[in-house]
Amino acid sequence: MKSVKVGLVGLGRLGQQHGDNLAFRIPRCELTAVCSVVEAEVKQARERWGVPYGYTSYEEMLANEELDAIFIASPSGFHCEQIKKGLEKGFHVFCEKPLGLHLAEVREVENAVNRHKDQVFMLGFMRRYDPSYQAAKEKINRGEIGEPVLIRCYGLDPASQIDGFLAFAKANDSGGLFLDMSIHDFDLARWYLGAEASEVWAIGGSYSRPEFAELGDAETGAAMVRFDNQAIGLFVAGRNCAHGYHIETEIIGTKGTIRIGSIPERNQAVVMNEHGVIHECVQGFIERFEQAYRAEAEEFIRCILEGRKPDVTVKDGVESTKLGYACKQSFTTKTLINVQE
Ligand code: NAI
Incomplete structure (x- = not known):
């Protein structure tokens, strides 16, 4: 793989920061798609980062076969569902903290991550x-x-x-x-x-x-x-x-x-x-934590390129x-x- 093509979901306070990193600061990373329920945010993000694809539906973004990885920065209540769907479609997945808001759903995510052992999953414990x-x-x-x-x-x-x-x-x-x-x-x-x-x-x-x-x-x-x-x-x-x-x-x-x-x-x-x-x-x-947000995203991309797993695991999210x-x-x-x- 020459570079990792990423789709970013959630373009709010933190999504903007991750987008800047993924588009401009991470070697061998291409921010290829963006997604938010707010159309104006999608338009603005595509212009700002020169992104080829924009979506207001997460499921539609997941149908884009050019992508390798999904970066989730949507509100916490959506994390579990979006992680599971991203993994099931074969993508590597980074998700902002927290893993989820309820114990039953985080356990389901843990099972999903364990079922997709060849894909990289990383949680945003950037500290x-x-x-x-x-x-x-x-x-x-x-x-x-x-x-x-x-x-x-x-x-x-x-x-x-x-x-x-x-x-x-x-x-x-x-x-x-x-x-x-x-x-x-x-x-x-x-x-x-x-x-x-x-x-x-x-x-x-x-x-x-x-x-x-x-x-x-x-x-x-x-x-x-x-x-x-x-x-x-x-x-x-x-x-x-x-x-x-x-x-x-x-x-x-x-x-x-x-x-x-x-x-x-x-x-x-x-x-x-x-x-x-x-x-x-x-x-x-x-x-x-500007430096830390960049470093964690860099580690996620490097893990995908080098075929290894990050130190922050789904278990850290569950516990x-x-x-x-x-x-x-x-x-x-x-x-x-x-x-x-
Ligand atoms: P925000 O409210 O500023 O942005 C949320 C974004 O997600 C908006 O673009 C919104 O339109 C979009 N969105 C909402 N529902 C969606 C859906 N169903 N599908 C796709 N997009 C959707 O939120 P903020 O502050 O950026 O937080 C996002 C996540 O990041 C939260 O889970 C929060 O806990 C986490 N966070 C982590 C921090 C850290 O230090 N690691 C710091 C701040 C937030």
């Missing part, structure tokens, strides 16, 4: 491709902090995006705070600790906007998790972060600690004036969804939940 998170993993593997025993994660979206999110959540099933926001942290915790979650207690509330409670969701929440090797996970998620997009991770080991993103600074410029010493904060996921779902159950029922039951 694993971020240079800082990768460096932390290498240091843990080298034993620099001893045995990891506790992970503390903050995943906070900017308050400036709260209106946009509420409009999205009223029209779509986001999965709720833990499945939508903490899912990356759950994956990182499993990756760093080398363990699966066994029990979770999750709480949350709607502190600045009552609409979250009306949706049965939390604006800010916290989960405490016991892993099956007795390690501890503390996960804080929120959608009302005044200073911007705050993603912070700490791994405490028996011989040391690693912190990633303690101060979520935008760049190295510091203003010192009558207000104090000021670092501007990064304002969103694209700004913070993180199980934990996210258990958090949601714990938050809703106000009880301790056994994740593996």
